Amino acid sequence: MRHAEQVTFGGHGLDRAAHLRGSSEAQQELRAQPGARCILVWRGKPAVTASGQTELRLLRVSLDDAVLAGSEMLVFLGRESDGAPIFAADISYWQPDGQDLSALGQFTDPSEQQHPNLPDGHAFAELRRMMTRLSTHEAELAATAKAILGWHHTHGFCACCGARSAVAQAGWQRGCPSCGAQHFPRTDPVVIMLITHGDSVLLGRSPGWPEGMFSLLAGFVEPGETVEAAVRREVMEEASVPVGEVSYLASQPWPFPSSLMLGCRGEALSREIRMDPTEIEDALWLSRSEMMQVFAGEHVQIKPARKGAIAHFLLENWLADRLD
Missing domain, CATH: 3.90.79.10 (Nucleoside Triphosphate Pyrophosphohydrolase)
Structure with a gap:
């Protein structure tokens, strides 16, 4: 079909650098690079520039940013066009005070949540509502981060023996320390x-x-x-x-x-x-x-x-x- 890959989330050629996922040394080096960045997801909602602008962009923070203080896991997404490593983190542990949460999980969630450690003009917003306002690269990153972090959220235990599993392969696998089973992201x-x-x-x-x-x-x-x-x-x-x-x-x-x-x-x-x-x-x-x-x-x-x-x-x- 003509224009088949122009569909939203169709991809922009993200370099996923999968060969670096299994090396702890490579991951340490990637995290230590000055240009390493992380995008944030809260309850499935990515952090973006606030609504009202024509095109939205995902917020990127450094790996030592205070907003990541309570995050237990970084998933390595790959390298951006400038070669900088890009990661994703789930900060759903954060409990927003005094903000409207009544629309969470609805078919259309118009609400936005502002974290106190986010820069002004940034908020967590429902991806389905804003997906057409992201560039192809930003949309690919957002879809990848939401999917992989969502899988970790619902697959923390081994499906074979019930023991808690451990993150492996830079976030692209879970392994069971009890029975040795390996689990991979679900599609x-x-x-x-x-x-x-x-x-x-x-x-x-x-x-x-x-x-x-x-x-x-x-x-x-x-x-x-x-x-x-x-x-x-x-x-x-x-x-x-x-x-x-x-x-x-x-x-x-x-x-x-x-x-x-x-x-x-x-x-x-x-x-x-x-x-x-x-x-x-x-x-x-x-x-x-x-x-x-x-x-x-x-x-x-x-x-x-x-x-x-x-x-x-x-x-x-x-x-x-x-x-x-």
Whole structure:
């Protein structure tokens, strides 16, 4: 697909320098470099320049900054374009006093939290809300940091024997000192489907989404299943629409919390929808002209998929006839 890697979080060629992860000496040298920097994540929210500016940038602090005093782990992300080592740290131990936390975990979290040790004009903000205002390099760093730190937060114990595991490989592995098992960061493959029939596209919505919001159908790939089979199964389960030919279009890391979205195109063999209410809340066919109204904000009922998500990206390229 043309422009496939222009999707948000599509990457900017971060030098991950994976060959340096297993050497404690190399990691010590990297941390001691004067230009070494660290980005901060609090409860999954990266620290950025405050909202109100056109383009946001991740905050970078030195490794001896006071804000890192309570952090127990640094994850080595790689090297930036100037060769400087870049790390990520989770400071979710911090408890903000007198700040609004009621929106944490909601579909759209508009709140921002200011740490007393952060420079003026910086705050922790929800990544989904600001992802389109980050450069490709900043977005790649933010997605990588959020995903890997989120994995550590939920995988502190060995899945084989239950003992507490230890961080290894500069944060890219956990090892069990009790049984010797090794554990690696989790990535869950998810198919998301641009299902078309003639000049129409199939959309659906999940319970709890904002009113009027529709998107492409999606679902997790199951063990022992190909991507093509997952596309056909998910569409059949959710809308009872049979799908014929399936082709791959583009992928998107989606760190909410640990998915890799596999964007595919499928040709429906029927337009009849028999929706499963346990899977989705609603499903419908929308013509190309109607979808253009949606993107223009002129449709009376339907709002577009979230800008920055691969669903929005695929639909936008479908409208522009840029899928091949």
